[in-house]
Structures are given as structure tokens and as C-alpha cells.
Amino acid sequence: MMKKTAIIAVVLFLLTSCGDGIPQAGKDFANRYYPDMEILLCDTSDDDGGCEIRLTGDVEIELDAQGQWESVEDPGGVPAEIVPAAIKKYVADNYMGRTIVKIEHETYGYKVELYGKTKMKFDKQGNFLGLEYKIIEI
Secondary structure, three states: OHHHHHHHHHHHHHHHHHHHHOOHHHHHHHHHHOOOOOEEEEEOOOOOOOEEEEEOOOEEEEEOOOOOEEEEEOOOOOOHHHOOHHHHHHHHHHOOOOOEEEEEEOOOEEEEEEOOOOEEEEEOOOOEEEEEEOOOOO
16 A cells, blocks of 8 residues: 555656646546556756656657657557557558557658668659668568
8 A cells, every 4th residue: 555655756756756747638638548557757948948758658759839749769669549540550561460569750751660761752732752761670
């Protein structure tokens, strides 16, 4: 019982230590897509007013000043709901069984990283633009 109380106290401290620094949209994003994970850290020192949130499970979310996600990295796979349908289809058709572990908003569209370090670029409509980096499997 004491251990559980101590864990709850630590989690509450962490939430209150970064609580008001996280835009409500960021809290909503974390609660919607990662309801079972705890916020471990948030860094609001971003020059453009955004913040970076780290959750349990090595999940990292970068938010812009309005609280919209700029980047989501999850070693278990980013939430499928945030990946545009055209990108999901391209990955499923060309990299069957590979998981998207990172997605970033870029000025041209999206940068996506698959498990295994394959990185690719897509335009704003989700059309494939090319590979950025690919690990060759032997």
C-alpha cells in the first residue's frame, strides 16, 4: 500500500510540475491516444512556445505553441489514427508488417520512420516523395 501511495505521489508531482505548461490540446492528445501512460516530463523551453512531452514507454510527443502535434515517436508504433490514410496504405503495400514508429509534420508534408530505421517523406496529401534513409537488412 505504501509503495502504491508513493508511486501516486510521484506521478501527481510530475503532473503538477509540468501540468500548466502543457497546452490543453497536448493533454487531450496524450489522454486520447495514450490513456494508460503517465506523463514523465515536459519541456516547455522550446523557443517557439511549443513543448516536448515524454510518457512512459519511451513515447515522445512534440507540440507546437497551439498544442498541435509536430512529432510523435513511439517504439511500439504511433497511433494509426494520426497517420494519413494514403501514408498507411503506402506503408502497408510496400513495407508489409513494418510499424511506423515516428511521424513528423514538415513544411513539405510528413516524414515517417519505420521500425528498422527506414525513413521516408510524403507530401501533404500523403503521396510518397522518396526515401531519406534506409538500413539494408542482410
